[in-house]
Amino acid sequence: MILPITIYGHPVLRKVAKDIDKDYPELEKFKEDMWQTMYFSDGVGLAAPQVGKSIRMFVIDCSNFADEEPELEGFKKMFVNAKITERTGEEWSMSEGCLSIPGLNEDITRPEHIKIEYYDENWEFHEDEYSGFAARVIQHEYDHLEGILFTDHCAPIKKRLLKGKLTAISKGNFKAKYRFTLAK
Template sequence: MIYPVTVYGDPLLRKVAQPIDNDFEGLKELIDNMFETMYHSEGVGLAAPQIGKSLRIFVVDASSAADEDEPELDGFKKAFINPEILERTGDHWVMNEGCLSLPEIREDISRPEHVKIKYLDENLEEHIEEYGGFAARVIQHEYDHLDGVLLIDYLSPLRKRILKSKLNAISKGKVNTSYRIVLPGKSKLV
């Protein structure tokens, strides 16, 4: 099932998501649907709040970004359940990021180069792993969604003011996407 994407302006995107219980019904189906939605929307990551669910889970598949500089991305497809970032280390580096919940907005965002994360996989087995480069960036971006943080929160006040009309347009559904969206506070699909 392909979910519509929740866009900027919906209060759910600003809430801290709730942990998933060990007896959560339909976990495998949720993960499969999140991957399907992510692929349909041409994303490399998707967090549950972006599909209207206040749950601490996100999925990533950055294998399409694998190249000679980052061969470790080949096959990098995972679900992160109840993740906890333990450390962010290394130099900050800037990369242009986009977000399915902020269509038509791309901004240069500075993030630490490395991340150490504890999480449960789709079988509810615990892992502690370290990632660097693009994988670390995607993980940090999706993790932010679980804490109600959006990439625009990293921008200067001036840049936010410049984007204000675009953000207002997104919240009203006046945006072009290749995927379905849900307008803030409504069940109406666009």
């Protein structure tokens, strides 16, 4: 089932998400719904808070970027109870957008390398390292689990300049091809 995307201004996007276990209610269906929703919405990643669930889960599919980074061929993963343990390397800037903040893109600076611990969709534990675009997407989705949005990484002056656009988005003044949920 394609779930509605939670839009900027909704309180669930600012909560620190909770760990889950294998017995989380209707987990298998929710995992499938996450993939369907991400693909339908043309996302590269999707975190559970973006569909209204304050749990530590996100999905990413970077395989469309394999032309630029061949190691991303077939790079499709689910991260459950993720914890970034290290961020290193040169910081680099790239334009980012977010399904929860439709129509807005900004250059965001992030470290090039990360180490992360997580469980996959089969509850197998992993300790992995990622670099480049994969590390960027993981950091973006991981931020959602911490109640952080990509616009929080903007300089204070830029945040002030974006305030009007963000307020308009929170009121539903945007276009999106997907269903969405606004704060009440």
